[in-house]
Amino acid sequence: MAANATDFSCLDSTALKVTVSVVLTVLILITIAGNVVVCLAVGLNRRLRSLTNCFIVSLAVTDLLLGLLVLPFSAFYQLSCRWSFGKVFCDIYTSLDVMLCTASILNLFMISLDRYCAVTDPLRYPVLITPLRVAVSLVLIWVISITLSFLSIHLGWNSRNETSMVTHTVPKCKVQVNLVYGLVDGLVTFYLPLLVMCITYYRIFKIARDQAKRIHHVSSWKAATVREHKATVTLAAVMGAFIICWFPYFTVFVYRGLRGDDAINEVFEAIVLWLGYANSALNPILYAALNRDFRMAYQQLFRCRPAGHAAHEMSLRSNSSQLSRNQSREPRRQEEKPLKLQVWSGAEVTVPRGTTDRVWGVSPYRPWRGSQGKNRGRGGGKPFTASKVKESKCDPPGVA
Structure with missing residues (x-):
């Protein structure tokens, strides 16, 4: 959500102001560069062009837009201690912020449902998750996000009978939160999806653990499921980072709706806001750390490795599971024929x-x-x- 002018950004200490400037600049650069790399990796490697990664690309595009359209203005606002771009752009800025945060939540929600279908019902997964349904889901994600952000703010559903740019001694730009908007937006766009995602990943964990116990001595099925389980761990880590980063802010957001916009210390509000922004920089790092296919794709980009060579290595790993299944059945065929x-x-x-x-x-x-x-x-x-x-x-x- 939109940033606030805070005493934290207006301190007279030059050293502290320079430190904050460096930290925010590095965070913005990591957000932009990291999500660009994710999009390039998926676009240049056929191995990564899966239906699940469609939602990951949508999430990366969301984070990239946040880094390009919101974070620079938020950083300038924090450091200058005033909003210098007028009321119209303040409404656009806050609407973009709400839209991109909502899109991130819905993308993570769809990713959790996709992983649930892949792990719990792999035989029907191609029937349940089709390219058409994925495309419709992506369109709905962005339509809902635009509706909840631009429509709510420009129609004043969040207003406390004040303008969005409040002028006291200096102009400020912040999202106003009344009681109804704070409760509805907090529940619909964060807490309810968070609850569903936690339940979904918990059930995925239980099913994956039970399957691992049953197929411990069956190499063919073990090789077939290891890829899905690794992807689940990666995406669960992404969701965990999202909870840690955004839960404090949405708690403050709902509290503002209950007690008023000035009920929270502005220094604390700025800290939890940028903690939420940091999630957009963490997602590409989580992909590289926990997903081998993304690591190889990053190596291909940074080391300028031929695309065919990397694709060949990834295809060898893909075929290894099929080879192990064939080898497990080969002795029986040789005995019978x-x-x-x-x-x-x-x-x-x-x-x-x-x-x-x-x-x-x-x-x-x-x-x-x-x-x-x-x-x-x-x-x-x-x-x-x-x-x-x-x-x-x-x-x-x-x-x-």
Whole structure:
């Protein structure tokens, strides 16, 4: 939400003011650069182009817009101790702030639902989460965010019968919060989605833990689910950072609606505000720290690695789970399926699995050839069993 002019930003200490300026500038730069990298990583790597990452990109775009359109003005406002851009732009500025915060919450809410479907019902996941539904969800996220922010503020639903730019000794720009707006906005845009996300991730954790116990000795299913569980841990960490960063501010926000806009110390209000802004800088770091695919994508960008090389490495990891599943089924197939070997005369020998070494010790994976070194094909002679081979008077031909 919008920033306030505070005594914290108006201190006479030059050293403290420079320190605050450096901290806020670094935070803004990290927010912009980090979320640009997230968008580039998803755009340049096919491995990351999943339906889940559509919501992550939407979240990154939200944080990027916050870093470009809101944070610079908030920092200038904190340091200059006055709003210098007029009432009209104050309304636009506060509306953008509310819109982007709401969009972040709704994106995290949709991410939690996506992870819940992927982990709890993976077989029906492609049916439940389709590209069309994801597109509709993204459109609804931004429509709802725009409606709750611009519509509420410009129609004065949040007003206490005062203008949004209050002039005492210096002009200020802050979101006004009355009783109804504070309760409704706090519950609808933060506390209720937060409750649903906590329940969702708790159920995901329980299901993932139960599955890990049941499939501990089954490598095929374990390889198939490890990717989903890692993604769940990553996204849960993102949500946890969101709670730590934004819960103090929304508590203050609701308290302002109950007790009045001046009920909170402005220094404390500025601190919890920028703590919430810091969440936009943390999300790209969390992706890199907890998600291997994002780490490799970042390495590709920063080390200028060829896109094909990185995609090849990621495809190898993707195919490893399928290979392990195939290998787990291969011994059973080999035990059930007999071997057919071509002998010198052109006939076939049908040998059950496990008896090949007892019949001349010939490798079951290489065809026999004639004395001329030419393959005689399968056309001549009737297949016969291993017992007939032992009765044959022919010497075993050489193995090609």
